[in-house]
Amino acid sequence: MYQPKDSSKSPRFTGPRTFMRLENIATTNDVDFVVMGVPFDTAASNRTGQRYGPQHIRDFSVLLRPYNPDQEINIFDYCSGVDYGDVDVIPGNIHRTYDHIVRALEPVLDKEIIPVMMGGDHSITLGHLRAFAKKFGKIALVHFDSHGDTWEDYFGEKYMHGTPFRRAVEEGLIDTNHSIQVGMRGPLYGPEDIEDARDLGFEVIPMKEVRKIGFDKVMERIHARVKDKPVFVTYDIDFLDPAYAPGTGTPEVGGPTSYEGLEYVRGLDGLDIKGFDLVEVLPTYDSGEITAVAASSVIFEMISLIAMKKRAEQERK
Numbered sequence: 664m665y666q667p668k669d670s671s672k673s674p675r676f677t678g679p680r681t682f683m684r685l686e687n688i689a690t691t692n693d694v695d696f697v698v699m700g701v702p703f704d705t706a707a708s709n710r711t712g713q714r715y716g717p718q719h720i721r722d723f724s725v726l727l728r729p730y731n732p733d734q735e736i737n738i739f740d741y742c743s744g745v746d747y748g749d750v751d752v753i754p755g756n757i758h759r760t761y762d763h764i765v766r767a768l769e770p771v772l773d774k775e776i777i778p779v780m781m782g783g784d785h786s787i788t789l790g791h792l793r794a795f796a797k798k799f800g801k802i803a804l805v806h807f808d809s810h811g812d813t814w815e816d817y818f819g820e821k822y823m824h825g826t827p828f829r830r831a832v833e834e835g836l837i838d839t840n841h842s843i844q845v846g847m848r849g850p851l852y853g854p855e856d857i858e859d860a861r862d863l864g865f866e867v868i869p870m871k872e873v874r875k876i877g878f879d880k881v882m883e884r885i886h887a888r889v890k891d892k893p894v895f896v897t898y899d900i901d902f903l904d905p906a907y908a909p910g911t912g913t914p915e916v917g918g919p920t921s922y923e924g925l926e927y928v929r930g931l932d933g934l935d936i937k938g939f940d941l942v943e944v945l946p947t948y949d950s951g952e953i954t955a956v957a958a959s960s961v962i963f964e965m966i967s968l969i970a971m972k973k974r975a976e977q978e979r980k
Contacts, residue, residue, distance in 0.1 A: 665694055666739035667729060675725040680718065681746035682781075682962070683727045688745050691774045695742035696969050698779045698962070699767065700749035701940075703760050706786035706823045710912040716944035717749060717781040719910075720962065723955035731967045734929060738966055741973040747771070747778075757786060757822045764790030765797070772798040772938075777969050779962055782942030784912065785812055788897050789827040789836075791940055795895050796836040799937060803841035803892040804828070804865075805885060807927060808899035809848050809915035811860040811867065824912075824943075832863045839864025841892045843885055845927070846870050846902045849915035870917055878923070882930040894934050896965070898941045900958055908957050910949025921957045928964040932971055939965045 667684040681687045682698040691697075700717025707713060730737045750767045753759040764787065771778050772794060780791055785808075795802050806812075810825065813832075817823035821830065831837045844860055848870035851857065860867050866888050873881055905914035907921040919927070944958050 664739070665743045665745045670725070670728070680721045680725065682721050682724045682959075684725050685744055685746040687748060689747050690745060691770050691776055693743055694745055694776055695973060696744040696777045696779060696966060697747035697771055698744065698781065699747040700781045701752060701764060701783040701787045701790075702749055703752040703754070703757070703783045703787050705755045706757050707784040707912050708817055708823060708825060710945055710948065712945045712947045713782060713784045713912060713943055714752075714754070715946045716783060716942075719944055719946040719949065719955050720781050720958045721746070723952055724959035724962070727959060727963050731963070734932075734967045734971060736967060736970050736974065738970040741970040741977070744966065760787070761790040761793065765794045768794035769797070777936070778938045779965055780938070780940035781962070782940060782944070784824040785897075785899055785942045786822060786824040786827055787942065788940055789822070789830050791938065792831045792836040792895065793834070795938060799893045801835060801838040802937065803889045803894040804837050804843075805889060805894055805896045805931065805934075806842070806844040807846055807897070807902040808844065809846055809870070809901045809918055810899070810913065811844055811847050811857060813860045813863060813865075814856070828860070828865075829863065838892060841889050841894070842866070843868065843888045845881060845885070846873060846918060848917050878926060878930070881927070885931070886933065889934055891935060893937045896931065896936055896939045898928070898939070898961055899943050900941060900954060900961075901943055903957055908954040910945045910947070910954030911943045912945050913943075921960070924957065925960060925964050928961055928968070932968055936968060936972070941965075
């Protein structure tokens with residue numbers, strides 16, 4: 664059983680920086696989840712430095728404790744997890760990086776362990792989805808973001824952080840009939856920037872509509888859309904308003920608060936979640952580590968969902 668060091672006995676500033684002070688070991692034995700970094704950022708279009716996102720999140724995550732009072736669960740009463748380390752990305756070579764991501768995820772998914780991936784820019788999610796599709800077939804997607812990332816190309820390049828979900832649809836990785844995007848906002852080049860995602864088959868709830876219908880209705884639509892399908896959750900930190908997550912490459916005002924951002928993850932309880940990623944944390948712009956606080960807390964809520972699923976399974980037996 665792998666669990667974090669007890670920070671009431673071992674000071675947080677001691678030892679190597681791992682997520683939540685979990686053991687840093689690339690094992691698939693006796694674990695229910697792994698936290699894994701994917702420090703790739705050479706598909707970003709504006710600010711870069713997301714390659715340092717995984718370690719930045721780890722640095723702050725040492726403040727996390729195992730009990731989640733909002734979900735009323737002690738994570739490690741029900742599951743075991745490790746910090747698996749980072750994928751050996753190839754800076755400047757997205758295609759070889761995708762191959763490395765798939766190879767890194769294969770032994771984890773073969774054991775039906777749930778990976779929680781830390782980016783890196785959003786281009787890396789295409790690699791994640793390739794690995795999940797090999798294991799599960801077409802997978803549903805729940806996508807929290809201020810951008811749809813369904814452009815045809817960017818600077819004439821088809822593999823950028825603004826294109827992964829169009830490529831994923833083209834490659835047959837996503838079940839768009841059970842997929843949904845939430846939070847899109849900000850200036851666009853035209854209405855097609857939203858409509859293209861709908862044309863690809865996604866349900867889209869822009870931020871204006873999120874505010875109009877409210878949290879409960881949004882969660883109802885997410886659950887109604889995904890149903891009982893295996894699902895991958897991708898969370899771009901720029902889903903949050905930049906007041907709560909300034910450390911990112913393409914911030915958009917008018918987004919959720921950090922509390923609301925956590926609530927959207929908590930509300931996913933009951934879905935058949937096979938994996939998660941959180942992307943686009945950029946430490947250089949992270950005033951006062953605000954973004955690291957938010958990102959590590961979102962991942963904590965993702966891991967809490969894994970524990971809650973394990974608890975529900977035990978209670979059914």
